Amino acid sequence: MMIDVRMWGRALAQMPKLSRSEWQVLDPVAKWLIACRASVLFMTFTAAALGGLMAWRAAAFHWDLWLATVLGLVFAHATNNLLNDYTDSRRGIDKNNYYRNQYGVHVLEDGLMDQRQFWRYLGVTAAIALVLGGWLVVQRAGLTFDLMLAGAFFVLFYTWPLKYYGLGEPAVLLVWGPLMVGGTYYVLTGHWSQEVTWLSVVFALGPTTVLFGKHTDKLDDDRRKGVRTLPVLLGERRARTCVVAMVLTQYAVCIALVLSGSYAWPLLLVLPGVVLLPRFIRVFAAPKPAARPKEYPEAAWPLWFSAHAFAHTRWFTVLFLLGLLAETALH
Numbered sequence: 001m002m003i004d005v006r007m008w009g010r011a012l013a014q015m016p017k018l019s020r021s022e023w024q025v026l027d028p029v030a031k032w033l034i035a036c037r038a039s040v041l042f043m044t045f046t047a048a049a050l051g052g053l054m055a056w057r058a059a060a061f062h063w064d065l066w067l068a069t070v071l072g073l074v075f076a077h078a079t080n081n082l083l084n085d086y087t088d089s090r091r092g093i094d095k096n097n098y099y100r101n102q103y104g105v106h107v108l109e110d111g112l113m114d115q116r117q118f119w120r121y122l123g124v125t126a127a128i129a130l131v132l133g134g135w136l137v138v139q140r141a142g143l144t145f146d147l148m149l150a151g152a153f154f155v156l157f158y159t160w161p162l163k164y165y166g167l168g169e170p171a172v173l174l175v176w177g178p179l180m181v182g183g184t185y186y187v188l189t190g191h192w193s194q195e196v197t198w199l200s201v202v203f204a205l206g207p208t209t210v211l212f213g214k215h216t217d218k219l220d221d222d223r224r225k226g227v228r229t230l231p232v233l234l235g236e237r238r239a240r241t242c243v244v245a246m247v248l249t250q251y252a253v254c255i256a257l258v259l260s261g262s263y264a265w266p267l268l269l270v271l272p273g274v275v276l277l278p279r280f281i282r283v284f285a286a287p288k289p290a291a292r293p294k295e296y297p298e299a300a301w302p303l304w305f306s307a308h309a310f311a312h313t314r315w316f317t318v319l320f321l322l323g324l325l326a327e328t329a330l331h
Contacts, residue, residue, distance in 0.1 A: 003027045011038050014299065018105055023112045032121060035085075035107045036078035040310075043207045044077040045070060046317050047176050050203055051184025053321065054196045057328045060189040065139060069184050072132035073151075079126045080155045086118065087159040140187050147183040151175070169230040172211050177204030195262075202253050203320065205246045206313035212243045213305035217288060240284040243309060247280065250316060254323075264330050269323035273316045283308050 004027055010016050011033035023031070032038075048070035055061045089108045107113040113121070133148045154162075154175050162168050181200030186192050215222065215229040216239045223232050231239035254270050257263045284305065292301040300307050 004030050008033055012042075014039055016105065017299070018112075020110075020112060023105070031107075032078075032125070034105050035113070035118075035121060036081045036125065038078070040081070040210075041074050041077055042314065043176060043210070043317070044073050044180065046321065047180035047200075047203065047207075048073050048184045049321060050200065050324070051181045051196070052188065053324055053328060054181075054185050054193070054199070055188035057331065058185075058189055058193075062188055065136065065188050066184070068132045068136055069187050072129050072136065073180055073184075075125055075129035075132065076151055076155055079122065079129055080158060082118075082122045082125060083155065084159040086122070091160070136187055140190065142190065143186055143192065147179065147186065150179055151183075154179075163229060164227055166228055166230045166233045169208060169211055169215070173201070173204050173208045175204075176207040177201045180204075199257075202250055203317065205250050206317055209243045209246050209309040210306055210313055212239060212246070213307075213309035214303070216240060216243070216305045217303060236287060240305070243305065244281055244284050247277070247309075247312060247316075250320075254320070263324075264327050266326035266330060267323045269326065270316060270319045273312070273319050276312055276315060280308060280312055 002025075007016075007026060007030040011030060015037055016034060018026075018034070026034075048066070052061060052066045052070070055066070085106055085108060089106070105112065108115075108118060133151070137145045137148060154171055158168060158171055162171050177200040178197050181203060182192065182197045185196045212231060216231040216236060219229075219231050219236055219239070222229055234242065251270060251274065254267050258265060258267050288304045292298065
């Protein structure tokens with residue numbers, strides 16, 4: 001078995017579809033990256049990066065604490081992704097070529113792992129997250145244990161019952177905002193910041209649009225399966241409108257923060273992202289195409305709204321962090 005670094009990169013960039021023979025020759029790291037849907041871990045890394053940047057701005061950055069925090073959050077997110085697949089598989093949601101199976105590997109439904117292998121991967125992933133979280137609790141105490149408990153709650157209960165009753169999307173806004181960004185800042189500085197909390201919401205709107213887009217993509221499948229996500233409850237048209245509103249809010253808040261004097265002009269480095277808005281708005285102004293458009297990448301289908309939301313979130317997040325970095329240097 002050879003280490004396939006190229007597959008690592010592929011798994012970090014997208015959710016590859018593989019045959020059983022292709023899966024069997026992969027190294028354990030590549031299998032782990034694919035099984036836990038590593039491409040979306042980018043959003044967790046950048047949440048910790050934002051919290052670390054704000055701690056650096058406050059002259060309270062510690063490399064050891066930040067590295068433990070970012071790794072703990074990434075492994076906790078990976079644990080949640082694995083549990084998500086396990087729970088939906090056990091409840092029968094992911095059977096019969098359900099939406100989840102169409103755009104990426106589902107190691108249980110595709111028969112790539114048996115239960116014992118799956119739980120080995122899940123156990124190691126969760127253990128790493130717990131060990132790192134425990135170390136941070138010992139180092140920082142205070143609210144750190146409460147933040148860890150809150151994180152564990154969402155890891156365990158996001159898939160069920162939160163996602164099934166329209167609470168998954170608000171949970172993502174809370175987790176990728178105050179919990180991850182604000183929590184990282186707290187671990188590094190030892191105190192909570194209202195400023196960082198509100199700034200974290202601007203960032204967290206990005207991951208929330210991705211989830212909104214994903215649940216809008218599979219709205220009909222979820223409705224048939226009895227999974228009442230927020231787009232199912234709102235209906236497709238309102239769900240699409242919500243995504244556009246969240247994206248526009250990100251830019252509006254950044255502009256308002258500069259005009260109010262809270263942050264300097266470098267935060268406006270997010271504005272080049274506006275060039276994506278006309279196409280983004282056109283996509284979300286219409287229902288999802290019944291079939292893959294000819295020019296649309298085959299590997300990305302049937303992801304549609306979520307793929308466009310993810311592309312915008314990556315672009316906005318990079319610009320947002322660069323703007324804050326430049327603003328912090330100027331500050």
